[in-house]
Amino acid sequence: MSRPERTIILDARALSRALQRMAVEVLELAHRTEHLVLIGIQRRGVELAERIAKLIERDEGVIVPRGALDITLYRDDLETIGPKPVIGETRLPGDLDGKHVVIVDDVLYTGRTARAALDELADFGRPQRISLCVLVDRGGRELPIQPDIVGKQVKVNSGERVEVLVEELDGRDEVALVAAGAAP
Amino acid sequence: MSAALGKDLVGLEQLTADQIRLILDTAEPFKEVSERPIKKVPALRGKTIVNLFFEASTRTRISFEFAEKRLSADTVNVAASGSSVQKGETLVDTAKNLEAMRIDMVVIRHPSSGAAQFLGDRIRSNVVNAGDGKHEHPTQALLDLLTIRDRHGTIAGLKVCLVGDVLHSRVARSNIWGLLKLGAEVGVCGPDTLVPRAIEELGVCRFRRIEEAIEWAQVLNVLRLQLERMEMGFIPSLREYYRVFGVTLDRLEKAPRPLTIMHPGPMNRGVEIDSRVADGPHSVILAQVTNGVAVRMAVLYLLAGGRPELADAAKRVGGTIGGTE
Secondary structure (H helix, E strand, C coil): CCCEEEEECCCHHHHHHHHHHHHHHHHHHHHHCCCEEEEECCCCHHHHHHHHHHHHHHHHCCCCCCEEEHHHHHCCCEEEEEEECCCCCEECCCCCCCCCEEEEEEEEEHHHHHHHHHHHHHHCCCEEEEEEEEECCCCCCCCCCCCEEEEECCCCCCEEEEEECHHHHHHCCCEEEEECCCCC | CCCCCCCECCCCCCHHHHHHHHHHHHHHHHHHHHCCCCCCCCCCCHHHHHEEECCCCCCCHHHHHHHHHHHHEEEEEEECCCCCHHHCHHHHHHHHHHHCCCCEEEEEECCCCCHHHHHHHHCCCCEEEECCCCCHHHHHHHHHHHHHHHCCCHHHHCEEECCCCCCCCCCHHHHHHHHHHCCCEEEEEHHHHHHHHHHHHHHHHHEEHHHHHHHCCCCCEEEECCCCCCCCCCCHHHHHHHHHEEEEEHHCCCCCCCCCCEEEHHHHCCEEEEEHHHHHCCHHHHHHHHHHHHCCCCCHHHHHHCCCHHHHHHHHHCCHHHHCC
């Protein structure tokens, strides 16, 4: 079966609805908001965490602290992929001890990014609980890691790539499946 | 074109503007690592780095050591005194013996110009030049560039003057290459005996009077005057040097604008620089030291990843877009 080069999985409206639902699920998961911290994984996880935090703010009237985490220096594959051209900012909202940290990322694939994020967070403190919230779960895990909250589950072949575009960085909101070899 | 660095960092003369910018941009996030409660990331876990110092050094060696440790590398310090070097072993033999113990990188400081290149050509490990004779001291110039960029936002178009013993200074040489490549205007100022003849051919302006340099420049990088230069007859006396070329508060107060003051250290207060200037509000001398660790972390990290062809391939399949991890 051959698919076209680029298939849209979520358009702007579907993405917005997915985030809305994810925000509600974060609230259900956390019970209370006072210890909640949303931490986005660089790059697009940061924007998604920001949006979910804003939705919670709007519905609950509370400000949820958010942060950004770049896991590049905690990767286990420096040798093979080489250094990433520019490492993003890591900025955490204060002490994480006793907090409920929700890691937000765009795509969950092998689980190696989540593993690196867990290691990195441990160097910043001892959260009471850490949850994982992803926009797209594309399967293909190489580590025993499962998300707590998923925006959209997609079956993706190994040659294909999930492309997440966000307004803040890419000018539009969209999630697409891109065939191998297609121009980015 | 790939901006990756290749195997060694010998000098800024061989680097392109893009490669220099890559190092500075990579240094940015490393600044934050040193502010963390646990000042350590696992990026170079399992790498072994040898700091091979054939010349006295405190700041540079400690700065490299901090950089290595904060990247989780294992480090060994070898000083020339008390080692087999004193027994007549050659540089290459020393390095090959170290390499036989399976090391990954050598950071070398050596009194002979060209030592880092010489070593890099002969061993498989990555080599980082921590100062070779009068040739280059690339990480010092890189931290100077980062500090200038922090302070002024950009380097292109900025007027930077190196003051003092340009002739014997590897810091000056590396700075000139780096600044010119990033589009700064570069001046040099010092006594005729301490500035190479025909230095203008490198594309820098020559100032004979410190007052002119101060009037022209936005940044002064004041070089250390090696005290033994006096005995060698390059300058009549330290006092006279201070009177004619010293960067003093009185001189700076006459400048049309406040100047950013830099010094690679260690300073001779009251010889090349007035204490009130070194400790003044426009001095970034301690910021340079802080940036030194971040820049060295960036260099070690970029060299350790050193398989740019794989990095490029990863980029082509869109390894970064959409975090298809």
